[in-house]
Amino acid sequence: MSPYVLELPAGVDIVETVNSYCRTRNMALCILTGSGTVTNVTLRQPTTTPPASVTFHGRFDILSISATVIPAVSPSAPFANGFTISLAGPQGQIVGGAVSGQLISGGTSTESMSMYLPSDVIWAPSARQAASHQPPY
Template identity: 45%
Template sequence: MDRKQEQDKGNSNMSGIDVALISPKVPKAVSPVSSAAAEGDTLRRPRGRPAGSKNKPKPPIIVTRDSANALKAHAMEVSSGCDVNESLLNFARRKQRGLYILNGTGCVTNVTLRQPGSAGAIVTLHGRFEILSLLGSILPPPAPPGITGLTIYLAGAQGQVVGGAVVGALIASGPLVIMAASFMHATFDRLPLEDDELAAAMQNQHYQNGRTHHLDILTCMQSHRTCS
């Protein structure tokens, strides 16, 4: 009787315990992708540019400042009674720019010229003359002698034409307009060039042109000797 009561008591104790069964998680099987399917996706991928696409426009190149070596056009008006030659020299000195005189329109008085046809004779013309042509170059100091100068051709009241290099004052008679181009960094060279100078000049020209082919400098030097 006591043994049966103990068994019933044990069974009653076991009935009060919750038993939880925990089963291990099994990972889901991943189906492998066949190589044939991967190759099919690669082959189906479109190549090249999509239909309807265009090149994007490139932004414009904006130059914010002028190059120092760029030519500048000038229309210069010289007041009546002023010396044309002296006015151009002052402009070149203050601006530190060289001037290439293209032409001039107007009248001048009391012109002093050196005429090449008269063995370099100096001629002074009195009166009023109209400018037919005015050419020359004006460089700021320090400039080698003989670089700066003006050459002028004039028409007189009777239709006579006279010209030569201006060696004195050139006084404007009334408003006078001069067309000119200004520049900077003029390079002075003494000709003919020596062999070393010629080679350096040719090499410099090669790099400036941006070319990659070989320059036969010896051939250029030999041709230079033949010409000289």
């Protein structure tokens, strides 16, 4: 087994991109973790009868994501995949479930960190005060 790091640009379908990556390399992939943001996520809600999908609009931070992607034997056959994701919304709401549609990337986590902070907030260490006397040498 080999670890891989995939960095995806904003605006791409994560599910399709990972499927394409596995298909072109003829390899299976197990996603253990991920970070960044996604937009307009559709999740399966198995607790409803019959099971339904719900689309959450807006930008969400990824709390956790996992998947297993296995390329099919035939190019026309679907992939065996199951993306599961937990997300945090801008007002602190937590949603999650099985992805049942596109999963559009909103950027990497470093691009999204300033999303909820006002532009005038600066996180810097406090300055040290100069010593009032010189240390003996």
